[in-house]
Amino acid sequence: xxxxxxxxxxxxxxxxxxxxxxxxxxxxxxxxxxxxxxxxxxxxxxxxxxxxxxxxxxxxxxxxxxxxxxxxxxxxxxxxxxxxxxxxxxxxxxxxxxxxxxxxxxxxxxxxxxxxxxxxxxxxxxxxxxxxxxxxxxxxxxxxxxxxxxxxxxxxxxxxxxxxxxxxxxxxxxxxxxxxxxxxxxxxxx
Amino acid sequence: xxxxxxxxxxxxxxxxxxxxxxxxxxxxxxxxxxxxxxxxxxxxxxxxxxxxxxxxxxxxxxxxxxxxxxxxxxxxxxxxxxxxxxxxxxxxxxxxxxxxxxxxxxxxxxxxxxxxxxxxxxxxxxxxxxxxxxxxxxxxxxxxxxxxxxxxxxxxxxxxxxxxxxxxxxxxxxxxxxxxxxxxxxxxxxxxxxxxxxxxxxxxxxxxxxxxxxxxxxxx
Numbered sequence: 001x002x003x004x005x006x007x008x009x010x011x012x013x014x015x016x017x018x019x020x021x022x023x024x025x026x027x028x029x030x031x032x033x034x035x036x037x038x039x040x041x042x043x044x045x046x047x048x049x050x051x052x053x054x055x056x057x058x059x060x061x062x063x064x065x066x067x068x069x070x071x072x073x074x075x076x077x078x079x080x081x082x083x084x085x086x087x088x089x090x091x092x093x094x095x096x097x098x099x100x101x102x103x104x105x106x107x108x109x110x111x112x113x114x115x116x117x118x119x120x121x122x123x124x125x126x127x128x129x130x131x132x133x134x135x136x137x138x139x140x141x142x143x144x145x146x147x148x149x150x151x152x153x154x155x156x157x158x159x160x161x162x163x164x165x166x167x168x169x170x171x172x173x174x175x176x177x178x179x180x181x182x183x184x185x186x187x188x189x190x
Numbered sequence: 191x192x193x194x195x196x197x198x199x200x201x202x203x204x205x206x207x208x209x210x211x212x213x214x215x216x217x218x219x220x221x222x223x224x225x226x227x228x229x230x231x232x233x234x235x236x237x238x239x240x241x242x243x244x245x246x247x248x249x250x251x252x253x254x255x256x257x258x259x260x261x262x263x264x265x266x267x268x269x270x271x272x273x274x275x276x277x278x279x280x281x282x283x284x285x286x287x288x289x290x291x292x293x294x295x296x297x298x299x300x301x302x303x304x305x306x307x308x309x310x311x312x313x314x315x316x317x318x319x320x321x322x323x324x325x326x327x328x329x330x331x332x333x334x335x336x337x338x339x340x341x342x343x344x345x346x347x348x349x350x351x352x353x354x355x356x357x358x359x360x361x362x363x364x365x366x367x368x369x370x371x372x373x374x375x376x377x378x379x380x381x382x383x384x385x386x387x388x389x390x391x392x393x394x395x396x397x398x399x400x401x402x403x404x405x406x407x408x409x410x
Contacts, residue, residue, distance in 0.1 A: 019211060156281060
């Protein structure tokens with residue numbers, strides 16, 4: 001009676017079994033399946049879900065006193081279709097469950113009419129939860145062109161189809177042109 | 191049969207013709223064990239330990255009218271860290287939820303971590319140009335104690351000044367924590383301010399402290 005290994009079920013003939021080309025074929029296939037299974041784990045480790053998206057050509061115009069989602073123009077890399085502009089150019093959509101590190105950095109490529117504070121947030125599922133938040137409250141006249149802002153969040157336990165977006169809110173008047181870069185990488189499968 | 195390589199595999203010679211089945215069985219089992227070990231190691235490396243702590247209750251941060259200075263040494267402020275009790279909500283994968291003094295089994299595993307914190311607050315009365323500061327750092331047990339500033343490891347902070355941006359604020363900070371000295375008990379976040387006109391209030395769930403293990407330092 002043929003046997004098989006305990007973990008990956010690689011089949012092998014026992015002492016009284018006939019050994020023919022079919023047996024060798026099953027043996028090789030069993031090895032192939034086992035190696036493929038381990039390669040899948042390896043792929044997740046060496047090439048985790050990750051993406052980087054940018055807005056760097058045409059600045060986004062952010063209106064005053066209105067929470068606005070940052071939008072992006074193109075992606076630098078994307079290993080898991082986290083960014084799909086056909087669906088939305090303002091979010092990452094989680095495809096593979098796990099815990100992720102998310103970052104967003106941006107600068108004002110010009111000043112609005114007046115500017116007294118800027119608030120940034122990384123949000124989950126269109127505002128169901130805020131994962132990170134930061135506010136610069138320097139007062140009128142203290143901000144300069146090319147002021148840079150950066151925020152980062154660790155989001156554990158994300159599941160498939162969770163949405164990550166980036167919100168900007170500033171107090172003042174007029175519109176503020178913004179360019180920026182967002183990134184996401186899965187650091188844990190759990 | 192002759193053993194080849196380092197994974198327990200073997201090959202047979204002409205004189206071992208009758209050992210085909212045994213050879214295939216031995217090789218299959220050796221391959222099974224080797225792949226299982228590799229798979230387990232990679233799965234473990236992919237499931238990096240992490241922890242997230244948030245405040246369960248509203249926190250009122252003193253208005254500093256009694257004195258004190260901004261910074262982690264001898265100041266009045268509030269801290270957030272993993273602990274027992276109902277004041278925090280903790281979720282974790284593989285890190286201790288509570289430190290016990292003198293119990294190394296409750297220390298964080300040695301290695302390199304990415305740590306960070308975010309806090310948002312509201313206030314009723316603002317002091318112009320007053321400071322708000324958020325810090326995150328590792329806490330070490332040194333000489334049986336963790337209460338002094340010398341116990342801090344890899345401290346990062348961010349600060350902002352109150353001006354005329356309304357009655358809310360927020361800060362966020364991230365950094366790397368090296369626990370390879372073997373005595374780090376947890377990561378902690380500290381928040382303080384110099385808004386003497388009144389207290390700052392952090393509503394439930396508005397202060398987040400997180401950490402994720404990156405690797406041993408030799409491999410990340």
